[in-house]
Amino acid sequence: MQLKKNLNVAEKLALATATLLGATAQAETVKDEWQFVGSILTYSEPDRVSALETIFTADKAFDDTAKLSYKIVLDSLTGASANGAIAQDDVQTFTRPSGNGQYIIQPQETPLDDTFKDTRAQFSVNWSDRLTEDSQYTIGTNLSREYDYQSIGISGELARDFDRKNTTLSIGLSYANDSVSPEGGRPLGFSSMVIDNGQFDDEQDYRNAFNATRISGDGSIDTTELLLGWTQIINRRMIMQMNYGYADVKGYLTDPFKVLSVIDSSATAKFYLYENRPESKKQHSFFALTKYHLNDSIIDFSYRYIDSDWDIKSHTLDLRWRLFAGKNSYWEPHVRYYQQSAADFYYPYFVEGTILPEFGSADYRIGEMDTYTIGLKYGFLIGDNRTEVRAEYYHQTPKSSSNEQVIITEDLNLYPSVDAFTLQFTYYFD
Helix, strand or coil, X not given: CCCCCCHHHHHHHHHHXXXXXXXXXXXXXXXXXXXXXXXXXXXXXXXXXXXXXXXXXXEEEECCCEEEEEEEEEEEEEEEEECCCCCCCCCEEEECCCCXXXXXXXXXXXXEEEEEEEEEEEEEEEEEEEEECCEEEEEEEEEEECCXXXXXXXXXXXXXXXXXXXXXXXXXXXXXXXXXXCCCCEECCCCECCCCCCCCCCHHHHHHHHHCCEECCCEEEEEEEEEEEEEEECCCCEEEEEEEEEEEEEECCCCCCCEEEEECCCCCEEEEEECECCCEEEEEEEEEEEEEECCCEEEEEEEEEEEXXXXXXXXXXXXXXXXXXXXXXEEEEEEEEEEECCCCCECCCEECCCCCCCXXXXXXXXXXXXXXXXXXXXXXXXXXXXXXXXXXXXXXXXXXXXXXXXXXXXXXXXXXXXXXXXEEEEEEEC
């Protein structure tokens, strides 16, 4: 959801939870000057994906009511990504997504496509202002561009205050159009991966067979989202927020880089099929947040529930506890737990000779899983400027699927766990 939280809500959250250094936030005092934030983030999944992200934001207030915001994000991703196939006791050979060349996976190793590499640039701008003393609007647009993916979106939100500005109700809408153009073209759902094992007479013969598994043209995705919000100041120390969200996604939702292994009764892979997902997805979400200001700390607890017609249901519990360490610094431990059920078309593999379902994917990201995140943030001053350093560890534990039909030995590790480490440095200046 690209909807931007309205300024009123942000001011109330700041007022209720205090500033970086522990003093009361003067939310009603708005400087008529630029405020900047720069951030560098590194993300690493050992032996898998690594990412470097640079974020720059700029805000400027006008006449104590209006605000203009810019955001620029640059991402660089490299490494190896799981292609969906299962490990084997023998060497496996896969065709690269572009159709140019192959890559080899050693026995008992999770198949990873080591050609994963991408660069993303994102730009967004938002404008907010008051309509009346008790109402405010926000409008925005964003553009994101990758090597094989482009997204453009617009959003708008209207918020109104009640009960002497202690209550805020808001409604927001957003629309985004994405274009997918993977190198080598989009695979035809459930078509068989063409692997050159010497059976083709020449390069053109192989290329004709490869092209027969492709869909012409780029894929398109349209996403429409609705967000309803309620924010309530309970007292001088406590604030609550609740949101309901609805998303309607239509278009090419298949991941063009994922495959499924087709195995026999002895769990030996015979060939590989490109995955095939539905062309629509509807999703409901509910979010609740509570912030409470203790004498020398702030507790921030939230819960999110998501339910989609793909049968994916998820629960997220998130706890942050900001502990002020004197006048100019703070520590903030962070714990997050996430539980997800599998999509109704999630299959870890297909069995040779059985009837294929209408849809299927072995992408572990839509399978059943439990994850937890443990992190710590330290905030301090460099000169007069706010500075933050954040480090987090993430662990994901996939669960077995009810769609298993063949016994897979433990040494093939059908559901490998995933670990990730994040380090971020953020600097606020004007």
